[in-house]
Each structure stands twice: as structure tokens, then as C-alpha cells.
Amino acid sequence: MIEGILQGLEVALSLSGFLSLVCGVVVGIIVGVLPGLGPVLGMALLLPFTYDLGAANAVIMLLSVYVGAEYGGAITSILLAVPGNAAAAATVLDGNPLAKQGRAGFALEVSLVASCIGGLFSGFVALLFLDSLKEIVLTFGPPTIFALALLALTSIGSLGGGSPVKGLFAALLGLAIATVGADKISGMPRFTFGISELYEGFELVPVVIGLFAIAEILEMLHPGQAARAPTQSMFARMSWADWKLLSPAMLRGSVVGTIAGILPGMGANIGAWLAYDLEKRVSKTPERFGKGAPEGVAAPEAANNSAVGGALVPLLALGLPSTGTTAILIGALIMHGVQPGPRMVLERPEVAYGLLATVIISIVVMYILGRGLIPLWVRIAMVPASTMAAIVLVLCVLGAYSTRNLMFDVWVALAFGALGYLMRLYKIPVPPLILGLVLYSIVESNFRRSLLMSNGNLSIFSESVVTVIVLAATALVIVIPIVRRFWPGRSTVSKEI
Amino acid sequence: MHRFENATVGAAGVLIGALVIYLASALPPSRTADVGPGALPLIIGIGLVAISIVLMLQKQVTSRAEPDGETIGDQTKRALAALATVAVYCVAVEFVGFFVPTLLFAAAIIVWMDGRVALPRAIVTSLVLCGSTYLLFKVLLDLPLP
Numbered sequence: 001m002i003e004g005i006l007q008g009l010e011v012a013l014s015l016s017g018f019l020s021l022v023c024g025v026v027v028g029i030i031v032g033v034l035p036g037l038g039p040v041l042g043m044a045l046l047l048p049f050t051y052d053l054g055a056a057n058a059v060i061m062l063l064s065v066y067v068g069a070e071y072g073g074a075i076t077s078i079l080l081a082v083p084g085n086a087a088a089a090a091t092v093l094d095g096n097p098l099a100k101q102g103r104a105g106f107a108l109e110v111s112l113v114a115s116c117i118g119g120l121f122s123g124f125v126a127l128l129f130l131d132s133l134k135e136i137v138l139t140f141g142p143p144t145i146f147a148l149a150l151l152a153l154t155s156i157g158s159l160g161g162g163s164p165v166k167g168l169f170a171a172l173l174g175l176a177i178a179t180v181g182a183d184k185i186s187g188m189p190r191f192t193f194g195i196s197e198l199y200e201g202f203e204l205v206p207v208v209i210g211l212f213a214i215a216e217i218l219e220m221l222h223p224g225q226a227a228r229a230p231t232q233s234m235f236a237r238m239s240w241a242d243w244k245l246l247s248p249a250m251l252r253g254s255v256v257g258t259i260a261g262i263l264p265g266m267g268a269n270i271g272a273w274l275a276y277d278l279e280k281r282v283s284k285t286p287e288r289f290g291k292g293a294p295e296g297v298a299a300p301e302a303a304n305n306s307a308v309g310g311a312l313v314p315l316l317a318l319g320l321p322s323t324g325t326t327a328i329l330i331g332a333l334i335m336h337g338v339q340p341g342p343r344m345v346l347e348r349p350e351v352a353y354g355l356l357a358t359v360i361i362s363i364v365v366m367y368i369l370g371r372g373l374i375p376l377w378v379r380i381a382m383v384p385a386s387t388m389a390a391i392v393l394v395l396c397v398l399g400a401y402s403t404r405n406l407m408f409d410v411w412v413a414l415a416f417g418a419l420g421y422l423m424r425l426y427k428i429p430v431p432p433l434i435l436g437l438v439l440y441s442i443v444e445s446n447f448r449r450s451l452l453m454s455n456g457n458l459s460i461f462s463e464s465v466v467t468v469i470v471l472a473a474t475a476l477v478i479v480i481p482i483v484r485r486f487w488p489g490r491s492t493v494s495k496e497i
Numbered sequence: 498m499h500r501f502e503n504a505t506v507g508a509a510g511v512l513i514g515a516l517v518i519y520l521a522s523a524l525p526p527s528r529t530a531d532v533g534p535g536a537l538p539l540i541i542g543i544g545l546v547a548i549s550i551v552l553m554l555q556k557q558v559t560s561r562a563e564p565d566g567e568t569i570g571d572q573t574k575r576a577l578a579a580l581a582t583v584a585v586y587c588v589a590v591e592f593v594g595f596f597v598p599t600l601l602f603a604a605a606i607i608v609w610m611d612g613r614v615a616l617p618r619a620i621v622t623s624l625v626l627c628g629s630t631y632l633l634f635k636v637l638l639d640l641p642l643p
Contacts, residue, residue: 030633030637030638031638034633037638037640045638045639045640165548165551165552165555166506166552168548169506169510169545169548169549169552172510172514172541172544172545172548173510173513173545175541176513176514176517176538176541176542176545179517179521179537179538179541183534185531185534186527186531186533186534188524188525188534190524190534190535190538191517191520191538214583217579218576218579218580219576221575221576221579221582221606221609221610384611384615384618385610386606386607386609386610386611386615387607387618387622389606389607389610390602390603390604390606390607390619390622390623390626391603391622391626393583393586393602393603393606394599394602394603394626394630397586397587397590397643398630398634398642398643401642401643402634402640405641407587407590407591407643410587410590410643411587414580414583414584414587417580417583418576418580421576421580425572425573426502426505426506427502428506440537443537444537447532447537448531448532451530451531451532452529452530452531454530455530456530456531
């Protein structure tokens with residue numbers, strides 16, 4: 001293994017490898033910053049340029065795009081409340097309030113450091129424990145993933161913003177919206193009303209752009225009363241106290257993100273939300289969340305970048321793509337004559353370990369580039385509110401359009417903007433809706449696959465110890481708050497049920 | 498108006514939930530061990546109706562502090578006007594193309610919010626916005642614009 005790691009480092013640090021890596025990180029940050037253009041599109045754009053590169057350099061470049069884009073998405077989330085990609089949506093909740101308080105530089109620094117720590121963590125975990133993690137991946141069948149998705153759904157209670165009823169209402173609304181589109185098992189169109197653009201369901205990026213950014217602008221647009229942009233502090237470095245406060249959040253986010261990256265179908269989007277939820281749950285002052293808590297930036301940012309290293313585990317160990325980004329990487333490998341799978345580590349160690357070394361080195365490059373650009377990003381936050389509104393609205397339209405190059409997605413963003421505005425007006429929390437939207441297909445497809453595997457027998461959910469433990473944990477998460485509510489002298493429940 | 502916030506949201510939820518139940522019931526059941534495409538949507542619809550009824554029955558504990566003494570009706574009217582403006586821009590983009598509507602829209606938003614004093618800034622901003630968008634999307638990334 002040591003020999004393989006050294007070979008990987010040699011490839012990633014060679015002149016051509018390093019140039020591919022830097023180019024990939026730069027493109028990644030650009031596509032990450034631009035709303036609607038996530039890592040999948042960035043990698044797809046660069047794919048034709050990798051034809052003439054060797055297999056190792058090609059995958060180094062593409063993987064660096066992935067790393068850069070996961071960080072870049074946070075920049076517009078913090079500055080403009082427009083998530084650069086779906087995985088950066090959770091960062092809006094506390095990142096944008098920090099920018100509004102004049103602490104955009106600090107929020108950007110936290111997101112950069114957290115992204116680096118998350119990426120390094122998952123890179124080292126994948127590098128050192130690839131063989132052991134392979135066994136874990138194999139134990140996660142549809143019943144276990146269904147159980148994990150159910151556990152993730154219990155986050156709704158914490159994301160509900162003080163009113164569990166409204167949180168549950170929003171989550172059910174999100175789940176109902178997610179039912180639109182062709183059924184994943186039978187292929188039958190469901191609630192599409194003959195609209196072909198709805199066959200794949202609602203794309204997440206236009207929905208998130210609408211719910212967060214357009215809703216914010218609708219509230220902000222006020223003739224003759226443009227709010228002044230907050231004065232931003234250019235000081236961005238994290239103090240010792242910040243490190244002390246945020247290190248556990250970054251570590252927890254890294255662990256959650258790595259696991260989410262490893263599990264099929266989960267990935268950075270869900271990892272970021274779960275990390276945010278976990279951070280809010282363990283915090284002694286959860287009421288600060290949503291109002292500019294730095295942990296609310298650190299945890300999801302560490303998680304979405306740590307999902308990169310996690311996603312490489314099923315790719316390298318089993319040749320399976322767990323996300324769209326790893327599917328493109330597999331495509332690039334096959335294009336260059338490398339067969340992904342368990343034998344890749346033995347037959348092409350320079351490519352396999354080169355990928356893992358790339359995660360680690362591209363993080364260092366990303367930190368240097370990202371650190372240098374923070375003062376520039378902070379200046380954007382000082383733009384007058386009216387100019388900001390105009391720029392954000394145009395970016396929203398472009399971001400929604402770029403998802404599939406369809407004006408339909410722009411109208412979807414606008415409709416969800418109106419919904420997001422109404423939800424703000426009636427104090428219905430938005431995060432549970434997004435969580436419902438993201439988790440529905442995982443819950444449904446894995447539940448139904450499990451039943452198909454067992455010929456309709458529900459006992460399949462008790463066959464694996466891991467599944468039973470996860471289901472028991474889910475039950476505990478639901479039951480404990482109810483017991484506490486009726487436990488004399490220990491009620492901490494809000495007045496609104 | 499505040500007293501009816503939960504009732505309004507709950508009523509909307511009941512309607513949406515009922516629609517989901519109706520549409521899910523119309524989906525054909527599966528002939529295999531699979532529960533079929535309508536099973537989970539049906540459960541979600543029932544859950545939505547139930548939670549909406551709980552919301553409607555819930556007491557409105559808090560009242561909303563409106564900025565500038567605005568009522569929900571005033572705020573909604575203002576947001577609808579803003580939404581209509583954005584919708585007009587989207588229609589223009591769909592039929593005229595990206596650049597001309599964007600130039601006019603970006604400048605109009607700035608002048609609308611800041612007054613005519615901001616006209617020079619509005620013109621510069623809209624030109625820079627269109628130029629940088631073209632450079633990034635068309636030249637650098639070779640992506641189509643609406």
C-alpha cells in the first residue's frame with residue numbers, strides 16, 4: 001500500500017499532474033460560485049479536454065473540479081443567499097446572516113477552513129482505510145439505506161425552528177413535492193400532468209434558488225427604501241477561540257460527510273444537511289442557529305467537502321458510482337482504458353492512489369487560492385442592496401436555466417420563490433421542506449427495493465444487525481422528545497406544541 | 498389577520514394533501530411484491546392532511562411584528578408586484594433573448610429601489626453584468642444562455 005501511495009503522490013505532484021490539479025481547482029471554484037453549475041456540470045465541461053491527457057492526469061483534473069466546486073458553492077451562499085450548488089444550501093442558513101452582520105470575511109474563512117479540514121479528513125480516511133471501508137460498503141443494502149434515510153428524516157424536528165408541527169408540515173410538503181416525476185421502480189409517470197419536463201421531477205437547484213434567493217429578494221425589493229449594505233470587516237482570520245469552538249463542529253461534519261459520501265445515493269447534499277442538524281442538536285445554544293452561528297457554516301461545509309473522499313471509496317473498492325460526480329469519474333477512467341473496481345488498486349495503483357492523493361493536494365491548492373480571494377469576495381458583500389438585488393435576480397435566472405438549459409426550470413425557481421416568500425410570511429421553516437425533497441427518492445426506492453428482494457416480507461428490515469440498530473436509533477430519536485415532554489419537571493418544549 | 502395565520506396555512510395544507518390523496522389513489526396498484534407507485538404518496542397525503550388539521554386547531558401564540566406597520570396584505574401586495582416584475586423579465590428573456598431584457602431589468606431594479614440618482618450606477622452595473630455573464634458562460638465555459 002505504501003508503494004501505491006508514493007506512486008500516487010508522485011503522479012499528483014509531477015508537473016503535468018500538478019498543473020491539471022490547479023486547473024481543475026480553479027474551474028471547480030468558478031463553477032461552484034456560479035449558481036446552477038455544480039461539480040457534475042464542471043466535470044462534464046472539462047471531460048473533452050482530458051482526451052489528450054493520460055488516465056492519471058485526466059482523473060486528477062476532474063477530481064480537482066469536484067473538490068473546488070464543493071467549496072465554491074459556499075461563496076454565493078454566504079454573500080448572496082444563492083447556493084452555488086445544492087450541497088451548499090445548508091450553508092445559507094447561518095452563512096448569509098453572518099454576512100448581513102458585516103462578518104462575510106469571517107464566514108468565508110470558516111467555510112474555507114472547514115472545507116479543507118473535511119476534504120483532508122476524508123482523503124486520509126479513504127487512503128488509510130480503503131480495504132476496511134470496502135467491507136462496510138458491502139453491508140449496506142437497500143434495507144439499511146432505507147433505515148438510514150428514515151433516521152435522517154428525524155432531523156426535521158431539529159430543523160423545524162421551534163415549532164415541530166410547522167417543521168413536520170414543511171417536511172410533508174417537501175415529500176409531497178418530491179413525489180412528482182416518473183416512478184423510479186416502474187417508470188410510470190406520477191403527477192406530471194403530461195408535462196415532459198416534470199418526468200425527472202423537480203430539479204433541486206431551481207427549487208433551492210427559489211426558496212432561498214428569490215424569496216429573499218421578494219422581501220428586499222421595496223421601491224425607494226433600499227437597505228444599506230452592511231459594512232464588512234476585512235478581518236477574516238479565525239481566532240484561537242474560534243478554533244476551539246469550531247474544531248469539534250468541523251470534525252463531526254467531516255465524519256458525517258465521509259459516511260454520506262460512502263453510502264450510495266446520499267452524497268454531499270444530504271451529508272451537509274445531516275451535519276447541520278447534528279450540530280444544532282449537540283449545541284448548548286441551538287437558538288443561535290439560523291441567526292449567524294459559525295458552527296452552522298463549519299459543519300455543513302466540512303461535510304460537503306468530506307463527501308468527496310467518501311465517494312471515492314465505493315468507486316475504488318467496488319467500481320460503483322455513489323453520486324453523479326463519481327459516475328463521470330468512472331466514465332473518464334473507462335474512456336482512458338482503466339477498468340474501475342477492486343483490481344484497479346492492483347493493476348493501476350498510480351491512478352487509484354493518484355485519485356486519493358489528489359483529494360489531499362487539491363485541498364492545499366484550494367486553501368491557497370481561496371484564502372487569496374476572500375478580500376475580493378468580501379467586497380462583493382459591500383455592494384449596495386439595490387445593485388445586489390439586480391445581480392442576484394439575474395444570477396437566479398441564469399442558475400435555474402443552466403441546470404438543464406430549460407426556461408421551465410426558471411419558472412420553477414420563480415414559483416418556489418413565491419412559495420418561499422409565503423413560507424417566510426407564515427413562519428413555516430424552509431429547511432425541512434428541502435430535507436423532505438432530498439430524502440424522498442432514497443426512502444421510497446430503497447423501501448420498495450427491499451420489499452421486492454424479500455417478496456413483500458417486512459422481516460427483511462430485521463435481517464441485518466446494522467439495519468436493526470439504525471431503526472432502533474430512529475425510534476429513540478422520535479420517542480425521547482415525546483417522553484421528555486411528559487416527564488415531570490423536564491419539559492423544554494416550545495409553547496406551539 | 499395574525500389570528501388566522503395557522504388556519505390559512507392549515508387550510509392550504511388540507512387542500513394540497515387531499516389533492517395528493519386523490520391523485521395517488523388513481524395510480525394503479527402493483528401486481529408484484531412491490532407496494533406500487535401510489536403507496537407512499539398516499540401516506541404522505543394523509544400525513545399532510547392530518548398535520549394541517551393539527552395546525553389549524555393550534556392556538557396562535559405569537560404575533561408577527563411587521564416592519565413599518567405593514568400588514569400581511571400590504572407585504573403580499575408588494576411581493577406580488579416584485580414577482581410580476583421578475584415574471585415579465587423572464588417572459589422577455591424567453592422571447593427576446595438574454596441581453597436586452599437583462600440590461601433593462603437590472604437598471605430598472607436599481608432605479609426602482611434607489612431612485613433616479615442611481616441611474617449612472619444602474620447603467621454601469623447592467624453593462625458589467627451582461628458583459629461578465631457573456632464572458633463566463635459563452636467564452637470561458639461555452640454554455641448556452643437563455
